[in-house]
Amino acid sequence: MALVACTDCGAQISDKAPTCIKCGAPRGQAADLPGVVTTQQTAKKYKGLQLVAVLLCAAGTVSCVAKEIPASALLWTLGFVLYVAARFSAWWRHG
Ligand SMILES: [Zn+2]
Structure with a gap:
């Protein structure tokens, strides 16, 4: 067992x-939770699409x-x- 510092109060x-x-x-971070990690991984694809969309609008x-x-x-x-x-x-997949 190891001791770590609390991210909020430092205890x-x-x-x-x-x-x-x-x-x-x-x-720890909320990203440590399995569900959040899965959501972040699949969300990358949608973020990429949104980036392309924003670039098209900029063009x-x-x-x-x-x-x-x-x-x-x-x-x-x-x-x-x-x-x-x-x-x-993204909404369809993640709700
Ligand atoms: Zn604390």
């Missing part, structure tokens, strides 16, 4: 203890500034649809 607590005996704070904005209105409208529409699809997929 020395057992590394086997689920919560701090002094302040009651849960020990659309640049096209608009460059007076390339048809290209701008197309890029914005693609970006918006992709963003909504990514958000919906």
Whole structure:
């Protein structure tokens, strides 16, 4: 058994203890929980999609500034649809 410092109050607590005996704070990061880790791994795919969507919208904005209105409208529409699809997929999978 090893002693670790509580992340909230700094008290020395057992590394086997689920919560701090002094302040009651849960020990360790929330990411240590299996469900959260799984969600973060699958969420990376959706974050990638959202990044592409944001880049498409940014390209659309640049096209608009460059007076390339048809290209701008197309890029914005693609970006918006992709963003909504990514958000919906993430919601569908994670609730
Ligand atoms: Zn504590």
